[in-house]
Amino acid sequence: DADVTQTPRNRITKTGKRIMLECSQTKGHDRMYWYRQDPGLGLRLIYYSFDVKDINKGEISDGYSVSRQAQAKFSLSLESAIPNQTALYFCATSDRGKVSTDTQYFGPGTRLTVL
């Protein structure tokens, strides 16, 4: 979905380096999420944020941190990257105003390789 962008799209880094992945959205949604996907597996939630001052841990938050700089921006950081963090990372957004549902819209993904 072009309304949700992620940068960089691909990144190769070394063990121990700090990495930041960025997500921006123009959908005007309140809620933002970070997921990771490993080969042959489904997506797993890392962190999510319901508004600028709200940060919540997901299923696999260890080794990651996030920052919600503005409604439209949600960054994921790996403070000291390790090889098993090699994965495809997706950002998603959803609209709090849709009280009957919570459809999430995903960005194109960032492929991260930690050597």
Added chain:
Amino acid sequence: DAKTTQPTSMDCAEGRAANLPCNHSTISGNEYVYWYRQIHSQGPQYIIHGLKNNETNEMASLIITEDRKSSTLILPHATLRDTAVYYCIVRAFTNTGNQFYFGTGTSLTVIP
């Protein structure tokens, strides 16, 4: 959120209807059925969702059984671009947590 069971893979001839089943026998009354698809490592794409009535949009139809224990996603005229992994997800909307639990889905191959 309720667990779902989907076939690992399916084939469909181009131009024919693709019917993707999903079992969710432990679904609760307030849980919706969602379908997403993922085309070759791209971001998952929302297709459709429903609670208990059948739903149709420009992409697909969703048929939910009367007891809500299973559902079928129908792509009426499959094209090669519909080749993807399709995820069936059941979840309730809450204000405390909204993770979508993506399993391994069904890998649909549309054959020319």
